[in-house]
Amino acid sequence: MSESENFGHEHPLVLNEGQSTPSEEAYCSRCEEEVTLSAPSFSCVECGFYLHKRCAEAPLEINHPFHPKHPLLLLQSSPYAQALFCICDFCDKICKGSIYHCSCKLYFHIACALFTYNIAQKNVEELQHVALEDPLISTDNDGEELESFQCFWCCKPLLSSTYFSLDCGFHLHKKCAELPLKINHMCHRKHPLGLQFNIERFSCNICQETQERGFVYCCLPCEVAVHIDCVPTSPDKIHQHPFTLFWRRAPFICDACGTEGNHVAYICTTCNIMVHKQCTSLPRIIKSRWHHHPIFHTYFLDEDLKNRDCVICHDEVNAEHGSYYCSDCKIIAHVNCVTKNKSWYYIVSPENEDEKSIDSLALLPGESIDSIYCIIEKNDAGEATKIKHFKHMHDLMLGEKIARYDKCCEGCMLPISASFYYCSECDFFLHKACAELPKMMKPVWLDYCQKSSLILTSGHLFRCHSCYHLSNAFAYKCNECDGHLCLRCVTLTPDTLTCQGHEHPLLFYVECEVACSTCGDDMYRGYCCKGCNFALCTRCVRLPLTTRHKCDEHVLTLTYKDDNDYSECRFCDICEERRDSNNWFYHCATCDTSAHKDCVLEDLRYIKLGSxxxxxxxxxxxxxxxxxxxxxxxxxxxxxxxxxxxxxxxxxxxxxxxxxxxxxxxxxx
The missing domain is CATH 3.30.60 (Wheat Germ Agglutinin (Isolectin 2); domain 1)
Structure with a gap:
C-alpha cells in the first residue's frame, strides 16, 4: 500500500495493486464498473470509496485522434437531467458515472474513451497480456456467445476473425486493432481518409448504408465516408489483380497517368480504376535521369506533395490521378513526362526498392575525400591546406586570394576565384570545389546512359555532350558510350537555378521554343523563367562573371542590361559591329569598353594554351x-x-x- 493524492475525495486514498480484493462488491465512483483484483485501484480506508487507477488518472481533456474537430471534456455526470440519459457512442450502452463529452453530442464512458485513445495512440501494452482467440478452435462455448458478441470496432460478430477478449469487457478483432489511422482510397483522392467515430452518421460511399455506431474512414470537409469492411486493397502496392478489357468505347481519364483516353479501356473492379492499355504494365519503381533517388508510382499523393509542379514540365500535377514521386525529397512528376523517352529511365526491381541512389555529386560508398586527394597538412579548422591530387604530379597549396586575373582552373577552365589550390612549382590552379569532385560518380541527369558510371579523365581533347564546347580540361567520361561531360555541366542540376541577371528563379525545361536572353539564339532546351519571357541556353548558363581580353587592360564584367540611351553607341569595341541591347555583354566601367560575349570569350576558350x-x-x-x-x-x-x-x-x-x-x-x- 502506498499513499496518494485523494483525487477530490475528503479522505486519504491508498493504491491497491492487486494485493487484496474488497470484502464485498465494490464499484468505481467514476465509471461505476466493478473493482476487481486484476485492475489497480485506489480505495478509501474510512469509507466505501473506490477508483480504478486508470479512471483516477484520466485527463480532464482529451484531443482524441478519432474526433479531431473538438476536444473531449471529462464531466462528472451526464449533462442532461436525471430523467433523461445518453448512450455511449462506442459501446452503445447507457452512460453511467463520469463521461467524456463533446458539443457535437458525442458521449463516451470514461473507460471507452481511454481505451479508444490508447488504441489510436498505438498504446497496445494492455493487449499484450491477452491471448488471441481463434473462433474456429475455441472449445469454451458452442459459438452462440460469439454470435451475440460483436467487435467494438467494425460491429461484426467475433466469429468472423481472430479476436482479443479484454478484461475490461471489450472484444476486438485482431485486424481491427491493427488498422491504420489514415488511408488513401480510390473513391476520394483529394484527401486521405482518417479513422473516426461516425458521429455525423455519414452513409458509406461504397455500400450506401449508414452504420448506427462504430468507426468509419472519413474525410470530414468533403463528407465522404467508407465502412471499414468496404475498404478494398489499395492499388498503391504492386498491382496483382487482373485487368479486364472494357469494350465500351467512351472518353475516360486514365487513373494511372491522368491523361484522356478515347478508346477501349482496361478496368480493375477490385481497385476501382480504369487505365490505358499501356498503363496496365507501368513499372512500380524506376530510376529517372531527373532525380538521384528511385521514384515510385502512386495513385495517391501525400498532403505535402499536393499542389506541387512536375519536376520535368513544371506544370501542376493533378492529385486525383497517378504520378511518380520521391517521398524523401518531396518531388513529383507526371507519368507521361518521366516515361516519355525510354533512355531517360530504367526499371528498378521490387527487391531493390529500399536502395537509394547516391547523390550525383556525392562520394561513392566507402570512398573518402582522402581517396580523391591525399591530405598532407591541415589548419586548425580541419581544412586541408596542402594536398596531393591524383591529377597532378606536385603538391598543391590552398589559396584564398590571387593577384592575377588571367589564371583559370585546370578542371573547369573558368577564372580562378576564392578557395582554390595552386602548385608552387608550376602554373597549375584548381578550384577547391573541382579538387573535391570524386574519381567516379553515378550517372547525372545530363547523361543518357543512366546505368553507366562516369569516370574523371583529363589530358585529351573532347566535346562536351551538353554545352558542345571543345576542351582538354577535366571531364567525366561515360564507360558505356564514351561520351564526355565537362565539369561546368556536370555540376548543373535540373533544380531551380538563380541568376544574377534575372530576379526570378529559373527552371530547366527539356522542351522549349524561345530565344536565349543572353545570346539571342533559338533554343530547344534550357533554363527558363516560368513567370516571364526570360531564358538561358545551356551554353550561356555558366558564363564567367569576370574575364580579361587584350582589348582592355582592366577586368571585364558580365553586364546584363545596357543603360546607354544612345542607340548609335551600342557597338562592340572588338568587332565594331552593332550590339543588341537586349543581349548580355562584357563591359569595363573604367574605359567604357563594351563587347559581345563571344568576341571576348571566343569559341575555343576552354582549350588550355600550352597543352x-x-x-x-x-x-x-x-x-x-x-x-x-x-x-x-x-x-x-x-x-x-x-x-x-x-x-x-x-x-x-x-x-x-x-x-x-x-x-x-x-x-x-
Whole structure:
C-alpha cells in the first residue's frame, strides 16, 4: 500500500495493486464498473470509496485522434437531467458515472474513451497480456456467445476473425486493432481518409448504408465516408489483380497517368480504376535521369506533395490521378513526362526498392575525400591546406586570394576565384570545389546512359555532350558510350537555378521554343523563367562573371542590361559591329569598353594554351598557342594565325597551323 493524492475525495486514498480484493462488491465512483483484483485501484480506508487507477488518472481533456474537430471534456455526470440519459457512442450502452463529452453530442464512458485513445495512440501494452482467440478452435462455448458478441470496432460478430477478449469487457478483432489511422482510397483522392467515430452518421460511399455506431474512414470537409469492411486493397502496392478489357468505347481519364483516353479501356473492379492499355504494365519503381533517388508510382499523393509542379514540365500535377514521386525529397512528376523517352529511365526491381541512389555529386560508398586527394597538412579548422591530387604530379597549396586575373582552373577552365589550390612549382590552379569532385560518380541527369558510371579523365581533347564546347580540361567520361561531360555541366542540376541577371528563379525545361536572353539564339532546351519571357541556353548558363581580353587592360564584367540611351553607341569595341541591347555583354566601367560575349570569350576558350596536342601528322610535338602581337602565317592556308593555333616546340622548326585547318570534322561540328 502506498499513499496518494485523494483525487477530490475528503479522505486519504491508498493504491491497491492487486494485493487484496474488497470484502464485498465494490464499484468505481467514476465509471461505476466493478473493482476487481486484476485492475489497480485506489480505495478509501474510512469509507466505501473506490477508483480504478486508470479512471483516477484520466485527463480532464482529451484531443482524441478519432474526433479531431473538438476536444473531449471529462464531466462528472451526464449533462442532461436525471430523467433523461445518453448512450455511449462506442459501446452503445447507457452512460453511467463520469463521461467524456463533446458539443457535437458525442458521449463516451470514461473507460471507452481511454481505451479508444490508447488504441489510436498505438498504446497496445494492455493487449499484450491477452491471448488471441481463434473462433474456429475455441472449445469454451458452442459459438452462440460469439454470435451475440460483436467487435467494438467494425460491429461484426467475433466469429468472423481472430479476436482479443479484454478484461475490461471489450472484444476486438485482431485486424481491427491493427488498422491504420489514415488511408488513401480510390473513391476520394483529394484527401486521405482518417479513422473516426461516425458521429455525423455519414452513409458509406461504397455500400450506401449508414452504420448506427462504430468507426468509419472519413474525410470530414468533403463528407465522404467508407465502412471499414468496404475498404478494398489499395492499388498503391504492386498491382496483382487482373485487368479486364472494357469494350465500351467512351472518353475516360486514365487513373494511372491522368491523361484522356478515347478508346477501349482496361478496368480493375477490385481497385476501382480504369487505365490505358499501356498503363496496365507501368513499372512500380524506376530510376529517372531527373532525380538521384528511385521514384515510385502512386495513385495517391501525400498532403505535402499536393499542389506541387512536375519536376520535368513544371506544370501542376493533378492529385486525383497517378504520378511518380520521391517521398524523401518531396518531388513529383507526371507519368507521361518521366516515361516519355525510354533512355531517360530504367526499371528498378521490387527487391531493390529500399536502395537509394547516391547523390550525383556525392562520394561513392566507402570512398573518402582522402581517396580523391591525399591530405598532407591541415589548419586548425580541419581544412586541408596542402594536398596531393591524383591529377597532378606536385603538391598543391590552398589559396584564398590571387593577384592575377588571367589564371583559370585546370578542371573547369573558368577564372580562378576564392578557395582554390595552386602548385608552387608550376602554373597549375584548381578550384577547391573541382579538387573535391570524386574519381567516379553515378550517372547525372545530363547523361543518357543512366546505368553507366562516369569516370574523371583529363589530358585529351573532347566535346562536351551538353554545352558542345571543345576542351582538354577535366571531364567525366561515360564507360558505356564514351561520351564526355565537362565539369561546368556536370555540376548543373535540373533544380531551380538563380541568376544574377534575372530576379526570378529559373527552371530547366527539356522542351522549349524561345530565344536565349543572353545570346539571342533559338533554343530547344534550357533554363527558363516560368513567370516571364526570360531564358538561358545551356551554353550561356555558366558564363564567367569576370574575364580579361587584350582589348582592355582592366577586368571585364558580365553586364546584363545596357543603360546607354544612345542607340548609335551600342557597338562592340572588338568587332565594331552593332550590339543588341537586349543581349548580355562584357563591359569595363573604367574605359567604357563594351563587347559581345563571344568576341571576348571566343569559341575555343576552354582549350588550355600550352597543352600538348597528341594527334596529327607532324613529327614533332605541337602545343596550343594564341598569338597576341605577332601573327605568323599558317602552313596550311597561308593566312596570319590570329586565333587558336598549333605550334611546334622543337627548336628551329617554324611549323605553325590554324587549329581550324587541321581539326577533324567530328570535333569541330
Amino acid at each position: 600538348i596536342y597528341k594527334e596529327g601528322d607532324h613529327p614533332h610535338p605541337l602545343i596550343f598557342v594564341k598569338k597576341i602581337y605577332y601573327y605568323p602565317k599558317c602552313i596550311k592556308c597561308g593566312k596570319p594565325c590570329q586565333n587558336l593555333a598549333l605550334e611546334c616546340v622543337t627548336s628551329g622548326c617554324n611549323y605553325i597551323v590554324h587549329w581550324r585547318c587541321i581539326v577533324s570534322k567530328h570535333l569541330w561540328w
